[in-house]
Amino acid sequence: xxxxxxxxxxxxxxxxxxxxxxxxxxxxxxxxxxxxxxxxxxxxxxxxxxxxxxxxxxxxxxxxxxxxxxxxxxxxxxxxxxxxxxxxxxxxxxxxxxxxxxxxxxxxxxxxxxxxxxxxxxxxxxxxxxxxxxxxxxxxxxxxxxxxxxxxxxxxxxxxxxxxxxxxxxxxxxxxxxxxxxxxxxxxxxxxxxxxxxxxxxxxxxxxxxxxxxxxxxxxxxxxxxxxxxxxxxxxxxxxxxxxxxxxxxxxxxxxxxxxxxxxxxxxxxxxxxxxxxxxxxxxxxxxxxxxxxxxxxxxxxxxxxxxxxxxxxxxxxxxxxxxxxxxxxxxxxxxxxxxxxxxxxxxxxxxxxxxxxxxxxxxxxxxxxxxxxxxxxxxxxxxxxxxxxxxxxxxxxxxxxxxxxxxxxxxxxxxxxxxxxxxxxxxxxxxxxxxxxxxxxxxxxxxxxxxxxxxxxxxxxxxxxxxxxxxx
Numbered sequence: 001x002x003x004x005x006x007x008x009x010x011x012x013x014x015x016x017x018x019x020x021x022x023x024x025x026x027x028x029x030x031x032x033x034x035x036x037x038x039x040x041x042x043x044x045x046x047x048x049x050x051x052x053x054x055x056x057x058x059x060x061x062x063x064x065x066x067x068x069x070x071x072x073x074x075x076x077x078x079x080x081x082x083x084x085x086x087x088x089x090x091x092x093x094x095x096x097x098x099x100x101x102x103x104x105x106x107x108x109x110x111x112x113x114x115x116x117x118x119x120x121x122x123x124x125x126x127x128x129x130x131x132x133x134x135x136x137x138x139x140x141x142x143x144x145x146x147x148x149x150x151x152x153x154x155x156x157x158x159x160x161x162x163x164x165x166x167x168x169x170x171x172x173x174x175x176x177x178x179x180x181x182x183x184x185x186x187x188x189x190x191x192x193x194x195x196x197x198x199x200x201x202x203x204x205x206x207x208x209x210x211x212x213x214x215x216x217x218x219x220x221x222x223x224x225x226x227x228x229x230x231x232x233x234x235x236x237x238x239x240x241x242x243x244x245x246x247x248x249x250x251x252x253x254x255x256x257x258x259x260x261x262x263x264x265x266x267x268x269x270x271x272x273x274x275x276x277x278x279x280x281x282x283x284x285x286x287x288x289x290x291x292x293x294x295x296x297x298x299x300x301x302x303x304x305x306x307x308x309x310x311x312x313x314x315x316x317x318x319x320x321x322x323x324x325x326x327x328x329x330x331x332x333x334x335x336x337x338x339x340x341x342x343x344x345x346x347x348x349x350x351x352x353x354x355x356x357x358x359x360x361x362x363x364x365x366x367x368x369x370x371x372x373x374x375x376x377x378x379x380x381x382x383x384x385x386x387x388x389x390x391x392x393x394x395x396x397x398x399x400x401x402x403x404x405x406x407x408x409x410x411x412x413x414x415x416x417x418x419x420x421x422x423x424x425x426x427x428x429x430x431x432x433x434x435x436x437x438x439x440x441x442x443x444x445x446x447x448x449x450x451x452x453x454x455x456x457x458x459x460x461x462x463x464x465x466x467x468x469x470x471x472x473x
Contacts, residue, residue, distance in 0.1 A: 040064075042396040045075050053088045054116055056108035065119055066410060070225055071402035074390055078127040079136070082120075086140045089113055113140065123413075126224050198272045198285070201431045205291035210422035211429055212265070212296060212304040216371045219261055220416035222254040225409045231255055231378070232385045258374060262307050267437040269311030273320075274438065274446040282450065283326035286312065290332045297335060300355040300369040302348065306339055316440075316447035319458075323451065345376060356411070365421040372415070381408060441465055 040051070051060055052068055060068075072081055089109075117137060121128055128134055202208045230251040269289055276282045289308050296305040311317065312332070318324075338347050355370045362368045388401040438446060448462040 041400040042392055042398055044396055045072075048072070048397060048399065049081070049084050050088065052116070053085055053092065054109070054112035055092060056112075059112050059115070062119070063406070063410075065116065066123060066225075067399075067402050067406035069120060069124055070229060070406050070409060071397075071399075073226060073229060075397065078124070079130050079132040082127075082133055082136045085116075086136055089140060090143070117141070124224065124226055126226065196431070196435070197275060198268075198431070198435075199288060202425070202428045203288070205288060206295045207425065208292050208428065209295035209299055209301065209304070211425055211432065212292070213299055213301045213369065213371065213422060214420050214424055214429065215261065215432060216301055216303055217369075217416070217418065217420045219254070219258040220371065220412075223258060223416065224254070225413055227252045227255040228378075228381050228409050228412075229405070232382055255378075259378075262303065262374065264437065265304065265307035265432075266311040266314070267439075267443075268432070268435060269308050270314045270317050270443050271436070271438045271446075273312065273317050273323075274443055274450060277450070279323050279326055279450075282320065282323040286323065286327040286329075286332075290327075290329070290335070293335050294331055297338065297351075299366075300359070301371045302339075302352065302355075302373045303371050305335065306373045306375075309336060309339055314443065316443035319447060319454075320451050339373070345373075348373060348376070356415075359415070359418075365419050368418045369420075370415040370418075372412070377408070377412065381405065384408070441468070445469070 040048075043051075048068055049072075052065065054060065072078075076084070117140070121137075128137065198208070202211070273282055273285050273289070276285060289312060293305050293308040296302070296308065338351055339345070340347055352370070352372060359368045359370045384401070384405060389398055390401070392398055444461060445465045448458065448465070453459040453462050
């Protein structure tokens, strides 16, 4: 599996914890803001939950809602959090009184709690796969429903149906992603000659870059923001609570499927280059993928760009010196420079900021596309998680850390919502998903048969690979 390069320097500098008597207070400082208060850098979990619950005269800023709902799952399971929110609503607004007594309160308060629940179901729909969550959602809506004004305002939205539809869609997409990934063929040895290759399916670099962008955006859409938190969930020594998820792997299905796609594209590129028997044909394929990578860069599809570069830099491909000598590679070296890991990927991060700026000021979906180098994004989040404690020594939640986490994940959420402006080509998409690919041994075998081993190490490996093939026949 591809491993993201190292050398990360966290965006958020985490200072050594202060002594307990000087611990940050629940209020002033940098962090997510409440609508009528200063930013929060740290606070107790109870205080953070209290700040989430709206009243007739208060509603938390959207940034706070997203930050807390994203991070709270590290400290309290979503069903328990929703239960706490509902209890506070009932207590604060006295919703257990008779309908006549609460109508005037609900007219002011009802739309705000429904707004919070709508934001929750739309941003974190997988939380509502839990029957307990759905039951609690129905209960709080039922308590508010007697108010005709509130019911009329939200009748067209129909919160529960909206949540259910989002949940069902995510389940279907997730299962589809798993089935596609599980059916990919990776040959352990070089297979018989393949009748189709990428150039017979698509010989236009821009068109292939467009279809790769379709696949990338489809994978991005499947990934929920909670997966970034659950991917690195671990027991915090300062946290007395137990982890909220017993089976972490099931909670990051879409994220893992996206990493598998990156690996598949790497190996597909290497396979397409090593497969042709003639040097001129291999050089043509190299030049084609260089042009595809350049078009990916121009589109803003950095993940496919890095997968193509990684595939072309795999040893079975890079060792084909005679083939590379036939290819025009000036553009390839420029692209490599853009994705150079030196200086914590300084060149790439500069290009990413440029693409992000273009996206923010764009008038068309074509200009809004930003597909980050995903493994580096995961690496950034990993080091942010590792470098800063979830809780401070006084037991407060280190909310400043989660503000930075929410900033990074929130930016990703903006990028993943872009609709792909390019027309789908089903034949090309099918090929990219299902074309046979060589395993690592298969790539080396094909490479050695194309250009003979040059040293004793390569000769020994080739001999071992051929012996392995004979043993299996």
